[in-house]
Amino acid sequence: MANYSRKVIADGIGYSTIIDPKFKTNKVQIMFITDLLEETASANALAIGIMGSSNSRYKNISEITAKLNSLYGANINVDIVKQGDFQKLCIGVTSIHNRYALEGEDISGEVLGILLDCVFSPNAQNGEFGKEPFEFRKKDLLDSIEAEINNKRGYAVRQTQYFTFKGENSENSSYGTKEKAQSVTSAQAYKAYQKLLSDSQIEIYFVGPEENNDIEEKISKAFSLINRNTDKINFINFSPVKKEVYRHEEKLDVNQCKMVMAFKSDNKDGYAMKLMNTVFGGTPFSKLFLNVREKLSLCYYCAAGYNQFKGTVFVDCGIEEENIKKTENEILNQLEEIRKGNFSEEDINNSILSIINSLKSVGDTPSSYINWYYGCFINNEVLSPSESIERYKAVTKEQIIAAAESLKLDTIYVMKGE
């Protein structure tokens, strides 16, 4: 495993380095974490998008890509995700190590300079972003919102989240609504950008084969010029269960029906919850896969996912219309089996092995390193993957049963053909 350290370089800004000599690349990632609100989600999404496609030196996507291509295909990536009640906006850059430069170029130095300009010196004047990157990203954002329907499985889960978390921040989409995205002006996006720099929680990661003090120094210096004002974030906000199960049906021109069931829990034992979820529907030997798919041939996929931020388990599947009720009953039946303790020590051990398998591979890619240590930051506890493995091993069958018993059905969403 790598050499990891995190330090606070300013109010609400963490800078982490992960050094692992096997890598041939350098990766720098900056994450802005802020409340996910309908009012601001689209403007924030635009701001990070503009940062990722231009700066004061390279004014638009064409100019910046031309420069990055000449730096051996260094790529700037932007990511906008929902994490519970928060919106996480990331900008990062990956480049190959200087030793692979064919003409002795300083790839990492130049790439860092470009990233810093994207974040601290954007293409903007008089409180507005430049027209080109703004129009480019606005069209992209609107198209992305409209294209959510292209992926039916993802769309079904997002719709279910909307009904499951009604009235909470996490009902919102990470891109915001079409109406809001349409109405955002360049000046509003610029204000959102300034607010991200000053008010959001910021986590910065560097992953590379060797220490690079230049990065920390330059980033710290740039942030020292910004007046920071952040509140501490509580990432975990369990969602209250509805008094009555909410059912929603949507008709679309589709061949296959989708069903998503949301179960809420108030169980704070995260290790037991994740292990229970794995036994229930997290692997190809889980209860849901073996029964709903293999035994009853009802579907191609039926899986369970645990959202640790909201204490909610989502089960989703793609089925025939005439099998909707039968599938719902079988999913509930399999949950009941776990509640009754009808699973073996072997089921538990195999589920733990599957979790161990993914935890032990954390160090094999720069992104999985970052995800791991970001998870530690969220949970306010730095653990190595092997320490985490010990926690899973300590979970008892009774704890898994208790985790299953804590699940209450909250929402069922069904997508049907027209």
Added chain:
Amino acid sequence: MEIQEIFCSQTGDKCNYIKHPSGLDIYICEMNGFSTTEALFGTKYGSINTMFKTKADKEYTVVPEGIAHFLEHKLFENEDCDAFAQYAKTGANANAYTSFDRTCYLYSCSDNYLESLKILLNFVQNPYFTQETVDKEQGIIGQEIKMCNDNPGWKVLFNMLQGMYHCHPVRIDIAGTIESIAKIDAELLYKCYNTFYNLHNMVLVLAGNVKTDDVITVANELLKSCENIELETVFPEEPYEIVKPEVSEHLPVGSPIFSIGIKCRPLSGYERLKANMECYIAGSIISDPSAPLYKSLIDEGLINSTFGFEVFDGDGFFTLIFSGESSDPKLLLSRLVDEIERVKAEGLDKSLYESIKKSTYGGMIMESNNAEAVAGNLISAFMSGVEPYDSIKALSKMTYDDVQKTLNERFDTKNLTISVIV
């Protein structure tokens, strides 16, 4: 048994190659510092291999569409238990996939990789099909087909291929149709299995946390020697010309999505790889975000950042694909065709040529950082009939004139199909 080291002078990477006495080709890349082992056991058998014979057959056998994929699903079940149940005991994350030209069984794990390797070699070499288990699978695969039919990205590609290819089976969906898979029975599955799952037609690849000697020990223990059955697969005669220039379908989507395919003459082996790389560079010089076309299409509002280019090729097909979302795909097409013709006449921009080549080289270095990508590249090289690292070799030998020549010869804008989903 000789272990041959294959070295890449451009990156310093290396891997081991073993021609196993059983007939199997084995490639192993030991990657220091990695915890994960990626393993793939693959056969040159995909959805396009619907017509074949061996030296024992007089006539060609023609099988239902989707049978390679069906076979992949069924191979996971052995007589006593299924492969997933066995992998559950090692913790490996196992899967399989079928594409146009191959079927691969894979796992990724961070412990017990030799135990998992034994499971992999065992279940793939021990088929067990009964009518009952075949019937059960029809429902599961039926749902997979329906799921794909609701995926506009999938539909836009196959609609395009059907607009381009008259009879080459690349035009059919990998999973077949509900009707075609209904014709599959246990006997047909055995026939296909015995033909294509011959070790002379297969490859084993491991990358990451792995030791060559240990893999060879397990291979010696479990690989069953196969007689070379002299497998021949054939494809129907495919004309150079496309079927029709336009295909359109209505499905729930946001912005209309499009896929534009230029049909080219097929090639094989290193010649195909070389043409693939040259086309990739030429197509990128035309469509990359740093190219003038991209900027003008953005300014006109005709594309968004999903616009992209790829080369799609295999046994008997070679296609250049521009795809993305557009409010006016036909106007976009005319702009694209004009630009291709302009660049043919005026010549490729030299600085774009240099920077795209550098960027492609950087992408290859980045891939060599990742065990999954390394394993994937090794298996692709085998399936394409080239050596590992031939891509980077082809890139380093490439000249500007090669790319210009390829552009002029292969980007035939009179032989293209546009597929649109609105």
